[in-house]
Amino acid sequence: MKNLALSALALASLSATVANAMEVAFERDSSLPLIQLNVAVKAGSVTDPQGQLGLTNFMGEMLLRGTRLRTKEQIDLALDQMGAALSVETRAESMILRGSVLASQIDPFLKLVGEIVTQPSFPENEVRKLKSEVVSGILEELGNDSTLAGRRFNKHLFRGHPYGNPVLGTIKNVEQLNRELIQKHYDRIVRDKLLLIVGAGDTDLERIQRFGEELARLRPDSGASEGAMTSAARPENPSARRLVLIDKPDRTQTQIHAGQVGVRMTDREFFPLYLGNYAFGGGSFSARMMTEIRAKRGWSYGAYSYFKHGLQPRSWQFHLFPASKYTPEALGHTLQMVQDLKAKGITSEEFEFARRSLVNSSGFMYNTPKKRVENKLLERTLELPDGFMKSYGAELSKVSLESVNRALADFLRPEILTITVLGTASSLKAPLAKAAGVAEDKVEVVPYTEE
C-alpha cells in the first residue's frame, strides 16, 4: 500500500535563480490547457508607512490600471480576449500578482504581465477611481460580521504593530494616497531582489525562465529596495487580559475571536504546537472545540482554533459564532478549555488521533500542481527551508505527547488573551465581562463603524 505522505510525486519542475537572487520556479503540467503564473514581491502590507496604510495593496492594484503603452481599458480587454485572469493579493509580507491563462495565449500574456510589472503609469484618473472602490470595499466589510470581527481582532491584538494594520488600509489613509507616493513605493519594492516567479501549467519551462530574466533585467535593484525586506519587529503580548466589545445593533449572533501572539513556523516548538492545536480546535470534527461547543451543546455552527504565520510570530486564536443568547456561556466555557489545555495538555488518545490524522493527510498538502505552487510561494515569502511544506508528515511523526504538552504549557497565556466580541453591547456587556473575568468598567466598547 502506498503511504501518501511518503510518496514521491513525479515533478517536472524548474527552479532557477535568474539574477540578483530572483527565483523562477515552474512545474510543467499538461493535464489541462491552462497555465497559472504568480509574480510575487517579497514585501507586503507591513511595509506600509505610518499614515499610508493600504499603500502596498493600492500600488499592486494600480499596476493593473495602466502602463506606458496601454490604458486600463486596453489591459482589461486584452486579458479577457486571451481568456486570462490577473489579480492582486496583498499579504502582510508579500504582494502577489496572480495570473492564469489558456495555454494557447501564453506569449501575449507574458508580454502583458511583463509590461504591467515593469512599465506601470499610475494614471491620476485611475488613482481617483481606485480610491473610491477601495473605500467602498472597506465600508462593505462593515456589513459582513465575520470579516469585520477578524479585522478588529487583529487590530486589538497587535495594538500598533504592523501585523494589526488592515491590508486594504483605513479610509482616512487611503483617501490621502497620491500618485507620487504610489510611484515611490513601486520604485522601492518592485525590484528583482524582491521578485519571485512561481507557476505551473502547460508550457515549456524555458519560456518562463526567459520571462523572468527579462523582468530581472528591467527591474534591477541597485540598492533601491534597501530596508524594504526588513521584517517588522517581533510583536509582544499585552500585559493583561482585554475584552473589546464591537458594538453592532440587532445581532442575533456574535463573532468571538480571542488569542495571543503566536509562533514562527521555523520555531522549535512549531510542530508540537501545531499538533496540539489540531487536537484542540484545528479543523477536525473530532477536535475538542467542535465536540464541546458544536456537537454536545449546539452553541455555534463552527468552533476553531488556528495559527496565523509570518516572518515574525503572528497569532494563535480561537473563533466561534454562537447565538447571542449563548454567547457569555460559550465564551466562559471556551476560556476554561484554554486554561485546561495549558494545565493538563491533551490526552494520549487525542494525541494518537491527531498525529495519525495529520500524518495520513499530509500528502494532501502537495498533491496538486496548484498546491505545490502555493507551497513554494509560502516557503519563499516566509523564508522557510526548501521543502518545508512537504516535511509536515515526517516532522509530525517525530513529535511526542510529552513535547506537545510541554509546548502547550509554555506557550499558552490565558491570563493575557485579547478577546474581541462583535455583538450588541446593550445586552452583552455585563454578562460577557463576567464570563471573561474582566471588570465591567474595563470592557472596551467600540462602535462597529470605528476604524
Add this chain to the structure above:
Amino acid sequence: MTTKTKKTLIAAALSALPPLLFACAAKTVKAPDEEPAREAIPLVGSIKVNRFQLDNGLRLLVVEDHSSPTLAYHTWFRVGSRDETPGRTGLAHLFEHMMFKETKNLKDGEFDRILEGAGAEGENAFTSRDYTAYVQEMPRDKLELIAKLESDRMVNLVINDQAFKTETEVVQNERRFRQENNPDGLMYQALYEVAFTKHPYRWPVIGYQQDLDSMRGQDGVDFYRAFYSPNHATIVIVGDVTPAEALATVKKHYAAIPGQPTPAQTIQPEPPQTAPRHKTLKLNMKNEKLLMGYRAPSVHHEDIPALNLLQAVLSGGKSSRLHRALVETGIAGSIEAYSSDEKDPSLFIIGANLQQGRKAAQAEAAILRELARLARQPIGDKELEKARNVLEFAFYSGLESNSEKARFLGHFEAVGQGFELGLNIQRRALAVNALELQAVAKRYFENKNRTVITGVTK
C-alpha cells in the same frame, strides 16, 4: 491559517461551474450479467469518464487519474430543498447534518473520527435546491474504507429526537450566520421569496426558523426512507483508481442495499410572471446593494447555452459590459451575473454592491440600459470571441483538481440526469452566434420577468 467550514450549504447556484446546458439523455448502462457494462465518455483531453449502474439503480462514475496517490469520493443524492413541503422547510439541509451522526454500526462522531484518522481531506457536505452531496478526498488506499462508511450511512443511520434537537440548534446557528446576520443572505432569501409564489424554490435552502423548531426525529426518518437509497444517488470517484477496482469496491458495499420507490411528489410549477416585482430591505450596512432576478428556464432548456454566453458578455471579466457600465463609472464596487442552472425553471441573477454614496436605483438603471442594448443590437464578432474565451477559461479552471472534476460531474448528474449535459452546454455555448444571443436576450430580459431587491442602509 484557514478555518474549515464543513457541512454547509450552497445557497446559490454553483456559479463557478461551467455553464449550462443541453439536455442529452443520459445513457444508463444496465448491468446485463455479473458485470455491469461500462461506457467511457471523454471529459476533457485524454480524461475519460466511466459510467456504470448497479441493479439497485445506483449510478457510478469513475475518472482514472494517477497523477497523485489520492482520490475524490463524492456521493450525490438527487434530493434538495425542492423536495420539501411547506411547514418542513430546511429538512433536506438539516438531514445532511444528521448523516454525520450515529449508525447501527458506528457511534455518534465515529464517522468523522475514522475518516479523519485515515487522512481524509475536505470532508464536507452541502445542500442545494436540487441535491445534497457528501464529499471527501482520501489517500488512494482508503477506497475500501470510504465505500464501507458511505454505504453504511446510506442504509443504517439511527435517527432519534435528541440528536435531531441538538443538530437543529446547530442549523439555527448556521441560519443566523448565513442569513439573519448577513446582508447578502437576507437579500438572496428575499429574491427567491418574491420571485417565486408557488414553486419550492421560494423558500431558503436552510429553511425557516419556525419550521426548524417544529421538526422531530420522525420527520428525519421519513425523509431518509424516501430519498436516501441507491436509486436516488450517484457515486463519483476521481483519482488514483482503475474503473474495475472502483466498480468492484462499490458493488461489494452497495449491491445489497435495495432501491426504494421514488415518492410521489407534486411539485407546483411556478406560474408565469406578468409584471416586475420589487422589494426594499433596510439592513445594517454602509453601502447599498442591488439584486435582480430574471425568470430563466430549467438547466435542460435549449436556451441555457446562450444564457451562459450572455453571462460572459455581461460580467465575464473587467472588460465585460456590466463591469464597464457600473464599476468603471464609479456606480458599483463589484458586479456579477449568472444563470442558476437548476432542475426547474429558476433565475438569471445580476447583483451589484454599490460604491459609497451611490443609489441602487442608479445601478438598476445602468443594468437595464445594458440589457436593452443586448436585445436591440447583435454583439460584434470580437466581443463574441472574447466571451467564448472567457467561457472556455472558466470551464477548464473548474476542472483542475480531482474534487473539481467530481463536482462538475456530480452537479450535472444530479440536475440533468447525466453529466453529458454539462459538456453539451459548454460545447453549444461556444457555438452560439450573435443573432441567437440577441434573440435569447430579448426573450428573457423582459420587464415583466424581473424581480428586484434593493438593500438600503438602516
